[in-house]
Amino acid sequence: MNQEKFSKLTNIFGLDLRSLAVFRIGLALVVMADLFSRFRGVSAHYTDQGVLPREALHSNLFASFIALQPESNSLLHPWYWSLNLLNGGLWFQTFLFIIAFILCLCLLVGYRTRLAVIAVWALNISLQNRNPALIFAGDDVL
Numbered sequence: 001m002n003q004e005k006f007s008k009l010t011n012i013f014g015l016d017l018r019s020l021a022v023f024r025i026g027l028a029l030v031v032m033a034d035l036f037s038r039f040r041g042v043s044a045h046y047t048d049q050g051v052l053p054r055e056a057l058h059s060n061l062f063a064s065f066i067a068l069q070p071e072s073n074s075l076l077h078p079w080y081w082s083l084n085l086l087n088g089g090l091w092f093q094t095f096l097f098i099i100a101f102i103l104c105l106c107l108l109v110g111y112r113t114r115l116a117v118i119a120v121w122a123l124n125i126s127l128q129n130r131n132p133a134l135i136f137a138g139d140d141v142l
Contacts, residue, residue, distance in 0.1 A: 021110065024117075028108035031120055032101065038127065038134075039097050045131050048088030052131050057085070083123065084130035096123065 044050045084096055100123040106116040128135055 024110065024113060025108055028104045028120075031124060032104045032108070034124075034138075035097060035101055035104065042093050042097060043090050045134055046084055046093045046127075047090050049090075050131075052133060054085055054088045057131075080129045081126070082129040083126040096126070099123065100127070 038045070045052070048054055084093060086092070100120065103116050103119045103123065106112060107120055
């Protein structure tokens with residue numbers, strides 16, 4: 001492929017740093033809005049005093065992990081993980097929300113972008129896996 005054709009393809013399909021920055025900022029704003037909307041029901045949806053305590057979620061999780069297949073009455077696939085399942089207290093869930101919000105701010109301003117993207121993704125997956133009943137189609141996009 002000669003240089004002229006390669007240059008034309010680069011101009012058509014190339015990514016500019018400004019467009020990546022706009023995407024990063026937009027992604028951070030969407031995740032922050034999602035965190036705000038979920039934080040209103042943090043005690044009702046993500047703590048042990050809420051609608052889905054960790055014991056109900058983990059009822060057959062260990063058995064399904066050993067068999068490497070989900071049980072019919074298990075709510076969580078054995079390979080799903082969640083940092084939010086480590087503790088069911090309101091303080092811990094609030095702490096994880098605050099950490100996720102701070103990481104979104106880092107993503108928004110571009111501070112340690114690669115680390116912030118991975119950490120925001122991990123906390124977002126963790127939050128979604130804490131209560132599978134709250135998943136909607138928009139979570140697949142995030």
